[in-house]
Amino acid sequence: MLWGTPAGALELRSEGGATRLRATFPYGVETELAAGRREIIASRAFASRIETGDEIHLLSGHDFGKPLASRSAGTLRLTDGDEALTVEATIGEGTSWARDFLAAHAEGLIRGLSPGFRVADGGERVERRGDGVVRTVTVAALFELSAVTRPAYPAAQIEARAWAPATAPRSATRHPLNRWRL
Secondary structure, X not given: OEEXXXXXXXXXXXXXXEEEEEEEEEOOOEEEEEOOEEEEEOOOOOHHHHHXXXXXXXXXXOEEEEEEEEOOOOOEEEEEOOOEEEXXXXXXXXXXXXXXXXXXXXXXXXXXXXXXXXXXXXXXXXXXXXXXXXXXXXXXXXXXXXXXXXXXXXXXXXXXXXXXXXXXXXXXXXXXXXXXXX
């Protein structure tokens, strides 16, 4: 799976013991993932699993052992549009990792949003541009979205608002699923 987030925002607010999260994942935003490697997520690239109602999770740090919300639990809602994917979740405080996420967010330590997805066969266009490569993801299976400290797309930041009372470098190792084809 690849993880990244083009210029989106994550907003948290507390209401009656639960925290509501709302985020947008804008499509069509080009970002540099590494020197000479740029990526664009095309409009509705994640539509297949979203429209069929497949299970998708909101996780803490891409860790399936730390789920914050899910479609099957009724705590995660995804709305796919031409401009962006909208994410709405309700996060309870019944698990230690949810409390840890909320505390880390409150301290300003977790500010990024990042999707975990697999590109379908034929679901990408790769082109050379100058000294680099631009990959446009057109069809991908979205499995999860994660709150992270350092997203591949730095413009995607979490915003927190009080509505009611209440950097380590990326590994240089090459992972086989993070391949680029020409």
